[in-house]
Amino acid sequence: MQDEPTPTELVKAVADFLRTEIAPVIKGHNAFKLRVGINALDLVTRQLALETPADAAETSRLKALLGIDGSLLELNRALSEKIAKGEVDLDTPGLKEHLWQTTMDKLAVDQPNYASYKREAGTA
Amino acid sequence: MIETELSRCVADFSPGATGVTGAAKLSGGASQETWTFDIVHPGGNVGAILRRAPPGYGAAPSRAAGLDAEAILMQLAFDAGLPSPRVLHVLRPEEGLGKGFIMSRIEGETIARKILRDEEFAKARPMLARQLGKVAAGIHNLPEAKLPKLRSSSSTKEIAELEREYRSFNWPRPVFELALRWLADHDPGPSREVTLVHGDFRHGNLIIGTDGVRAVLDWELAHFGDPMEDLGWICVNSWRFGEIDKPVGGFGSREDLFAGYEETGRKVDADRVMFWEVMGTLRWGIMCCGMMQRFRIGPDHSMERAMIGRRSSETEIDLLRLLASRGG
Numbered sequence: 328m329q330d331e332p333t334p335t336e337l338v339k340a341v342a343d344f345l346r347t348e349i350a351p352v353i354k355g356h357n358a359f360k361l362r363v364g365i366n367a368l369d370l371v372t373r374q375l376a377l378e379t380p381a382d383a384a385e386t387s388r389l390k391a392l393l394g395i396d397g398s399l400l401e402l403n404r405a406l407s408e409k410i411a412k413g414e415v416d417l418d419t420p421g422l423k424e425h426l427w428q429t430t431m432d433k434l435a436v437d438q439p440n441y442a443s444y445k446r447e448a449g450t451a
Numbered sequence: 452m453i454e455t456e457l458s459r460c461v462a463d464f465s466p467g468a469t470g471v472t473g474a475a476k477l478s479g480g481a482s483q484e485t486w487t488f489d490i491v492h493p494g495g496n497v498g499a500i501l502r503r504a505p506p507g508y509g510a511a512p513s514r515a516a517g518l519d520a521e522a523i524l525m526q527l528a529f530d531a532g533l534p535s536p537r538v539l540h541v542l543r544p545e546e547g548l549g550k551g552f553i554m555s556r557i558e559g560e561t562i563a564r565k566i567l568r569d570e571e572f573a574k575a576r577p578m579l580a581r582q583l584g585k586v587a588a589g590i591h592n593l594p595e596a597k598l599p600k601l602r603s604s605s606s607t608k609e610i611a612e613l614e615r616e617y618r619s620f621n622w623p624r625p626v627f628e629l630a631l632r633w634l635a636d637h638d639p640g641p642s643r644e645v646t647l648v649h650g651d652f653r654h655g656n657l658i659i660g661t662d663g664v665r666a667v668l669d670w671e672l673a674h675f676g677d678p679m680e681d682l683g684w685i686c687v688n689s690w691r692f693g694e695i696d697k698p699v700g701g702f703g704s705r706e707d708l709f710a711g712y713e714e715t716g717r718k719v720d721a722d723r724v725m726f727w728e729v730m731g732t733l734r735w736g737i738m739c740c741g742m743m744q745r746f747r748i749g750p751d752h753s754m755e756r757a758m759i760g761r762r763s764s765e766t767e768i769d770l771l772r773l774l775a776s777r778g779g
Contacts, residue, residue: 443772
């Protein structure tokens with residue numbers, strides 16, 4: 328067992344330091360790069376918080392949809408193959424809901440400020 | 452110093468010029484660079500832009516039109532009265548500057564967020580969609596006989612190319628599979644009319660002033676194909692920068708874009724435009740994945756590239772909004 332603080336707490340502390348102390352004194356192209364870096368750290372924090380429950384739910388949806396067992400990667404490969412072959416499509420019960428839920432969970436980590444996401448999440 | 456080489460040849464294309472000053476690199480990719488500089492002239496300095504592949508650089512990517520073709524296209528656009536820089540000079544090997552060309556510098560803004568938010572563009576924004584429709588039509592009307600040699604593409608070829616690239620990543624994306632399937636099922640086939648297509652007609656490649664569109668840049672992806680491709684690409688949600696209810700670049704409506712286009716006598720096929728919008732959304736998503744690949748295998752191991760990889764999911768939600776809307 329690793330000791331505290333948690334990865335989330337560490338990354339968040341670094342991101343907050345860069346945001347409040349460093350960003351105001353950096354100029355030019357490096358200011359842009361710093362912003363990208365802070366965004367990356369924030370993304371990591373969101374993923375650490377959200378990934379485990381989202382992956383578990385995605386896995387159980389995929390198992391139900393496909394009727395097979397496997398890792399999340401294997402299940403996604405199997406679903407991709409079935410869509411490519413036309414064996415499942417938007418008329419297949421559960422597919423549309425699954426794709427939407429999975430995509431919303433990805434955006435919640437990747438880009439929660441993306442306008443399309445905010446619209447679909449009902450927050451804008 | 453690049454100013455030394457530029458100064459040596461500047462008098463050849465700007466009679467009376469005595470040198471150049473203020474050279475600064477604006478952007479540099481793996482095979483192409485863009486520089487800004489001023490031509491020093493007794494009658495007043497003149498702003499100029501150099502676009503080049505530096506000496507010793509490898510061939511441009513296979514989709515690229517090539518810098519010689521870009522120069523010809525830009526000059527043809529200028530000659531046709533389209534908003535475009537004037538080509539001042541095509542580089543010669545003995546000048547030691549590599550391959551490329553020098554064009555006049557046009558003042559204005561290319562950064563989407565400024566164009567969409569800053570007060571100084573408030574008057575221009577409502578006019579842009581219509582203006583750009585007209586500009587796109589002008590591009591599609593450029594005299595065929597004068598056009599350089601370019602690759603030909605079609606919806607069918609483009610689907611195959613996107614699929615090949617997506618499969619090369621070996622990473623499953625059910626939403627991209629759905630989009631590829633939709634594209635194959637809705638492929639409109641060869642266009643009745645094949646024209647010059649700009650290929651990257653969107654924010655970043657358009658100089659906007661307070662008075663509207665001032666220039667179309669970057670002919671790197673120009674090709675022959677379905678003219679509706681340019682209209683679909685500029686409607687891709689990724690170029691709306693948050694203004695998602697204004698499909699054309701976040702500033703205008705499809706109706707205005709189409710009206711401007713048809714003002715010239717050309718016709719819009721709205722179904723084909725929608726098809727290309729879906730294709731374009733997927734294309735940008737796959738490009739984002741490609742950036743992630745390049746981040747991993749280097750040489751550009753930058754966090755910007757890495758983070759663009761995490762933007763491909765933006766195109767997944769946009770594809771779902773286009774193809775599997777929850778609104779019923």
